[in-house]
Amino acid sequence: MTDKPKKSAKMPPRTFLCVVDESEELSQALRYACRRANNTGGRIALLYVIEPTEFQHWMAVGDRMKEEAREGAEELIQVVASVVQKRTGHTPVVYIREGKAEEELVKLIDEQKDISVLILGASTGPEGPGPLVSYLLKEKAGTLRVPMTVVPGGLTDEQIDAIS
Numbered sequence: 001m002t003d004k005p006k007k008s009a010k011m012p013p014r015t016f017l018c019v020v021d022e023s024e025e026l027s028q029a030l031r032y033a034c035r036r037a038n039n040t041g042g043r044i045a046l047l048y049v050i051e052p053t054e055f056q057h058w059m060a061v062g063d064r065m066k067e068e069a070r071e072g073a074e075e076l077i078q079v080v081a082s083v084v085q086k087r088t089g090h091t092p093v094v095y096i097r098e099g100k101a102e103e104e105l106v107k108l109i110d111e112q113k114d115i116s117v118l119i120l121g122a123s124t125g126p127e128g129p130g131p132l133v134s135y136l137l138k139e140k141a142g143t144l145r146v147p148m149t150v151v152p153g154g155l156t157d158e159q160i161d162a163i164s
Helices: 024-040 059-088 100-109 131-140 157-163
Strands: 017-020 043-050 092-097 115-122 150-152
Touching: 017 024, 017 100, 017 157, 024 059, 024 092, 024 100, 024 115, 024 150, 024 157, 043 059, 043 100, 059 092, 100 115, 115 131, 131 150
Parallel strands: 017 043, 017 115, 043 092, 115 150
Antiparallel strands: none
């Protein structure tokens, strides 16, 4: 009697999560993520975290600041989503959250089981790779549910294309 090979269930496409911010290294991380998505039949997810405002003196002013932060987040994520659309031919999944970036990122990864890989860009500045990369490497690297790829911010497009 021989064992029949088991039918493998079709695996869902990989989802590569990029954190969107105003950093220079976002460009390299996004290029890398789009290349990986194209090469593996995957898709892109984008996360923008609106940090809490400290201004609490007048409620109306604080509300207006939150509103402006939300509008800015939506504008930036729209621009980044259009870049992803151009590079991959697919609309990315978009998440906009409010809170501490580190906490919201970890929560999102835990909640969204379809996220397969976290891709972050590392700053080339003297202050280090950036607060989010530093936090994740020091505090969460061994406990994240998904692998994390850190793309050096100093890589050229050609270098990224060669490794992705």
